[in-house]
Amino acid sequence: MVSKHEKELGALTREIIACRVCSRLVDWREKIGEQKRASYKDWDYWAKPVPSFGDPEASLVLLGLAPAAHGGNRTGRVFTGDSSATFLTAAMHKAGLANQPNSDHIDDGLKLRGVYVAAAVRCVPPGDKPTPEEQRSCLPYLARELNLLPNLKVVMALGHIAFRATLQTLGEMAGEKLRAKFRHGEVYRFGPSLPMMVASYHPSPRNTNTGVLSMDALVKVLDQAKKLSLS
Numbered sequence: 100m101v102s103k104h105e106k107e108l109g110a111l112t113r114e115i116i117a118c119r120v121c122s123r124l125v126d127w128r129e130k131i132g133e134q135k136r137a138s139y140k141d142w143d144y145w146a147k148p149v150p151s152f153g154d155p156e157a158s159l160v161l162l163g164l165a166p167a168a169h170g171g172n173r174t175g176r177v178f179t180g181d182s183s184a185t186f187l188t189a190a191m192h193k194a195g196l197a198n199q200p201n202s203d204h205i206d207d208g209l210k211l212r213g214v215y216v217a218a219a220v221r222c223v224p225p226g227d228k229p230t231p232e233e234q235r236s237c238l239p240y241l242a243r244e245l246n247l248l249p250n251l252k253v254v255m256a257l258g259h260i261a262f263r264a265t266l267q268t269l270g271e272m273a274g275e276k277l278r279a280k281f282r283h284g285e286v287y288r289f290g291p292s293l294p295m296m297v298a299s300y301h302p303s304p305r306n307t308n309t310g311v312l313s314m315d316a317l318v319k320v321l322d323q324a325k326k327l328s329l330s
């Protein structure tokens with residue numbers, strides 16, 4: 100039987116998919132979907148806001164920046180079909196959070212265990228750089244999602260933009276401005292009424308190809324976040 104919060108998450112997902120608030124991002128996501136990358140010319144691109152994905156009973160949320168042009172914006176699932184997805188899913192599999200090490204397309208059989216994956220901005224931004232106004236416009240969706248996860252204990256922010264989005268959202272939930280400095284692997288506790296926050300570098304090629312973030316380092320932080328979420 101589908102629980103009340105699952106139904107509400109489903110309704111929120113449908114609302115997100117239909118969103119056209121940010122005109123620049125609407126134009127960009129649809130333009131990419133029409134032009135396509137040559138290697139995906141036979142794909143029917145998703146080209147809409149990319150909804151979150153995972154276990155509705157999750158106690159851990161992973162928050163990324165935004166869908167990739169030819170990843171989530173093509174496949175319709177967050178962290179799916181691009182190199183960041185490949186790196187993150189392999190790490191989640193090693194940490195026991197995913198049933199398989201690959202995230203290729205929406206029917207690839209991937210299942211997440213106790214974890215829910217979302218993005219701070221749901222539409223692909225040009226140059227992976229959403230404007231402050233676009234970030235502000237999309238943020239309420241995150242607060243609503245966090246409130247619909249009854250077992251939530253930890254939000255792990257992947258990269259600086261996700262870190263700021265999490266901090267702002269938790270601050271709004273608490274009714275006060277929260278301050279914290281990004282440090283990879285750091286755990287932030289804001290009191291018993293709020294989920295804990297964990298910071299990690301984003302698994303983008305810019306970080307994983309340059310040694311800023313290794314597979315072992317990401318698995319270590321995921322392990323830590325998982326333990327906290329189950330404690």
Ligand code: SF4
Pocket residue numbers: 115118119120121122124125148220221222233236237
């Ligand atoms: S980025 Fe968020 S608020 Fe803006 S159009 Fe996409 S879903 Fe809507």
